[in-house]
Amino acid sequence: MMKQISLMPDEQYQRLQQRNNAEVKNLWDILDEVKDPEVPVLSIWDLGILRDIERDGSSVVVTITPTYSGCPAMDTISSDVKAELNKAGYQEVVIKTKLSPAWSSEWMSPQGRKNLREYGIAPPEDADLCEEGLTPEAHAQCPHCNSRNTRRISEFGSTACKALFQCNDCSEPFDYFKKI
Amino acid sequence: MSDAIKAATLEYATRLGDDAVVLGHRISEWVSYGPFLEEDIAYANVSLDYVGRARMFYTYAAELADDGRTEDDFAYMRSDRDYRNLLLLEMPRGDFAYSQVRQLLADVYYSLVLPELAKSKDERLAAVAAKAVKETKYHVRRSRDWVHRLGDGTEESHKRTQKAVDQLWGYTHEMFDMDETEQLLADNGIGVDVSKLRDQWHKEVSAILTEATITVPEDSWAVRGGRTGYHTENLGHMLTQMQIVHRSHPGCQW
Numbered sequence: 001m002m003k004q005i006s007l008m009p010d011e012q013y014q015r016l017q018q019r020n021n022a023e024v025k026n027l028w029d030i031l032d033e034v035k036d037p038e039v040p041v042l043s044i045w046d047l048g049i050l051r052d053i054e055r056d057g058s059s060v061v062v063t064i065t066p067t068y069s070g071c072p073a074m075d076t077i078s079s080d081v082k083a084e085l086n087k088a089g090y091q092e093v094v095i096k097t098k099l100s101p102a103w104s105s106e107w108m109s110p111q112g113r114k115n116l117r118e119y120g121i122a123p124p125e126d127a128d129l130c131e132e133g134l135t136p137e138a139h140a141q142c143p144h145c146n147s148r149n150t151r152r153i154s155e156f157g158s159t160a161c162k163a164l165f166q167c168n169d170c171s172e173p174f175d176y177f178k179k180i
Numbered sequence: 181m182s183d184a185i186k187a188a189t190l191e192y193a194t195r196l197g198d199d200a201v202v203l204g205h206r207i208s209e210w211v212s213y214g215p216f217l218e219e220d221i222a223y224a225n226v227s228l229d230y231v232g233r234a235r236m237f238y239t240y241a242a243e244l245a246d247d248g249r250t251e252d253d254f255a256y257m258r259s260d261r262d263y264r265n266l267l268l269l270e271m272p273r274g275d276f277a278y279s280q281v282r283q284l285l286a287d288v289y290y291s292l293v294l295p296e297l298a299k300s301k302d303e304r305l306a307a308v309a310a311k312a313v314k315e316t317k318y319h320v321r322r323s324r325d326w327v328h329r330l331g332d333g334t335e336e337s338h339k340r341t342q343k344a345v346d347q348l349w350g351y352t353h354e355m356f357d358m359d360e361t362e363q364l365l366a367d368n369g370i371g372v373d374v375s376k377l378r379d380q381w382h383k384e385v386s387a388i389l390t391e392a393t394i395t396v397p398e399d400s401w402a403v404r405g406g407r408t409g410y411h412t413e414n415l416g417h418m419l420t421q422m423q424i425v426h427r428s429h430p431g432c433q434w
Contacts, residue, residue, distance in 0.1 A: 066232070066311075068228070068229055068232065068315060069228075069229050069230075069232030069233045069235075069236060069308075069311055069312055069315060070204075070227075070228030070229050070230070070231050070232025070233070070235075071228075071232065072228065099236065099304075099307035099308060099310075099311055100303070100306070100307035100310060100311075101310070102307070102310045102311040102313075102314060103311075132317065132321065133317075134317060134318060134321055135318075153218050154218035154219065154221065154222050155222055155318060155321065155322045155325075156221060156222035156224075156225035156226065156318075156322075157221065157225075158221065159225070160225040160228055160229060160315070164218055164221075178318070180314045180315075180318075
């Protein structure tokens with residue numbers, strides 16, 4: 001029997017295919033420069049909120065989706081996308097917001113997850129979810145000392161997409177990027 | 181979309197937006213007054229979810245109205261008599277137990293309404309609801325945990341939680357009322373028939389309250405009027421605060 005090798009989650013695979021097959025591959029590369037203003041180690045691609053890029057005549061149409069309904073970063077992200085494309089010579093930029101399908105933390109790229117951890121934020125897979133599929137009360141892995149001996153301090157952290165934990169071993173508080 | 185359906189959908193989107201902005205604003209009043217910093221931040225985040233939801237509903241309402249109004253006009257340029265939110269959501273923030281009990285009553289309600297709305301034939305309403313469903317799971321868990329903690333806590337916290345439940349219970353009946361507008365939309369697979377959700381809501385809320393050692397009140401009184409624009413005086417006071425900046429600087433954007 002062949003051993004089962006771990007595969008990329010389907011959501012991520014689909015996104016990667018979309019990007020690799022895109023006619024405007026260079027535009028995807030340009031927008032790698034646009035970061036989430038709240039979490040500057042994540043590009044909008046890494047975070048999974050960049051849904052599509054198309055050319056429509058002389059303009060570029062960029063489709064993004066919010067992580068949470070009230071995400072206050074969306075306006076900044078829209079203007080950053082415009083500025084980045086303008087800088088690269090694309091003057092006409094249209095930003096579209098798409099709500100469906102709703103953003104999922106599954107869309108986050110492997111590189112994004114790694115960057116998050118190095119930045120001091122535990123990515124979604126660093127905790128075993130509770131029965132309801134939500135953030136557990138304890139044992140999210142501390143991004144500072146890798147201990148699992150941690151506890152949840154608050155369901156909501158510095159932004160809606162994060163919960164707050166504290167490590168019982170190194171005592172450092174840290175954000176956990178919630179699975180949603 | 182027929183004219184009747186379109187008008188009803190506009191009204192419906194406005195109601196849902198009103199519900200979300202009123203509760204969102206109400207709980208934002210806890211910012212910097214929370215019992216501790218983390219809770220302060222948690223409330224701010226829940227508030228943002230609700231305000232974000234309101235923006236999406238209002239944006240859709242503005243598109244349907246197609247009369248030059250924007251989401252801001254819906255939120256800031258309508259008076260209390262024009263608002264169509266549920267009365268429960270406009271009640272003042274009260275003490276922390278009062279706010280958490282109201283939050284539980286509302287969160288459980290939305291955890292039942294939103295999955296139904298996510299099946300709407302109206303793609304826009306369905307998309308907003310589908311997004312909010314995910315957030316609501318976190319809201320319910322938080323308000324449930326707090327009600328457990330306060331109800332089954334100290335003598336004082338128990339007393340206040342029971343009092344809050346008794347004071348708010350009469351405002352919950354309105355949540356399950358249907359009128360012509362909502363019936364038309366429900367019949368057409370666009371809106372939710374909330375009257376069918378009442379038993380499940382009662383069951384879930386009762387279970388949580390009982391676990392929290394709180395007595396579930398009898399249905400002895402009921403207040404209605406939010407959906408027809410007849411509000412408690414609390415809404416007017418809240419709107420003066422919420423709207424003053426916008427009304428003082430008409431057309432200002434930032």
